[in-house]
Amino acid sequence: MLANRNKNQQTADNVFFSRWKRQIQYAWQNVFNDFRQHILASLLTIIVIAISITLPTIGYLLWKNANEAAHQWYPTPNLTVYLDKSLTTAQTDELLDKIKQYPEVENINYLSRDETLDEFRLWSGFSDAIDLLDENPLPAVAIVMPKDDAKQTNILHAIQAQIIKLKGVDDVRLDDSWFTRLTALTDMVKTIVWTISILMIIAVSLVIGNSIRLAIFARRQTIVVMQLIGATEGFILRPFLYSGIFNGFVSSVVALILSEIFIFQIDAIILNVSSIFGTIFTIEGLNWDEALFIVLISTIIGWLSALVATKKYLNMTHIA
Structure with missing residues (x-):
């Protein structure tokens, strides 16, 4: 009885499938x-x-x-942090560690005063005039690279406002006009x-x-x-x-x-x-x-x- 029922069910399924196939065709x-x-x-x-x-x-x-x-074609938006000239090496490292702790910061490129002077001499074309100076007038610079999800104008301005309050930071510049x-x-x-x-x-x-x-x-x-x-x-x-x-x-x-x-x-x-x-x-x-x-x-x-x-x-x- 069970075998006949399964056979009848299978036959009904085959008939339904065949009818459905013909309708689609x-x-x-x-x-x-x-x-x-x-x-x-x-x-x-x-x-x-x-x-x-x-x-x-x-x-x-x-x-x-x-x-x-x-x-x-365009560079990644970043923050340029100008450090106080009177900072010692230990104080500079401590300040950079504080900046790195921000969740929006991905990386920091640090340029010492001598490195910034070399960069300025290379790109400005005033190397002879710079040699006449008694001391290096340029401060050390920390270039802060934000994470991808932080590359928004409002977030970058918020980071700028936080970093500028840190002790040992003279100024923070954000060139986001092209980004905006x-x-x-x-x-x-x-x-x-x-x-x-x-x-x-x-x-x-x-x-x-x-x-x-x-x-x-x-x-x-x-x-x-x-x-x-x-x-x-x-x-x-x-x-x-x-x-x-x-x-x-x-x-x-x-x-x-x-x-x-x-x-x-x-x-x-x-x-x-x-x-x-x-x-x-x-x-x-x-x-x-x-x-x-x-x-x-x-x-x-x-x-x-x-x-x-x-x-x-x-x-x-x-x-x-």
Whole structure:
């Protein structure tokens, strides 16, 4: 008895799987047949969606490479601590140990008075004039390198206020003007990219939804007949949902190809410009995880847009 029950259960599972497989094959066959029958309109729809995906993708690539160029061309923001000239070696070591204990500090580069004089003589061009001086007028300097999570304007100013209160510190300088401007610029680019991305997501949803709506109207008589013979709502919806997935997936792949073409076209120009500034910088394209994320998001948007459009227009025409 138990063996017969298991056999019947296995047979029922096989029948269900076979039926489910045939329904999926039927839905995808309808998608490909509809694409072949309206190939020009389908291609135009895919191109429009692909361009809508390409624009925020290119914006993201520009923001990504701008950050990379900023880290390559600009130095790390740091604090320059000028020490009291009267400090002894032991007092200087004690002061540096206090500064190192701050959780935001990663490293300290110490320059003695003689080393700062040599640096000034090397870069100023006044070596002959410096030799005429009776004593070294320059103090010892400690260059404080902050940690990565502390490279923010408000945190750097807070560290500056704390260090300047220490005994033996004459002054603390923070040259963060370029850092503030760079942060504002990258934040602006990021905001623009997000805004374009949101608008493009809306555009993609509308384009896919409109194409699905037209497909429903073109096949509304067939849908009525399918309902009259007992077709379920899921069976009716499945071809349209798969059409949205197909449009989103293919369009995202085309968008990735267009993005790579854009990178290839401007890479030589950027390389030429960067060589003028005495550095070598190449444009980076999308990583595999980034490309997969774009394909996944586009496919999900295609499915959701098709689901909303199909539900809406089936209900409006009283088909579902």
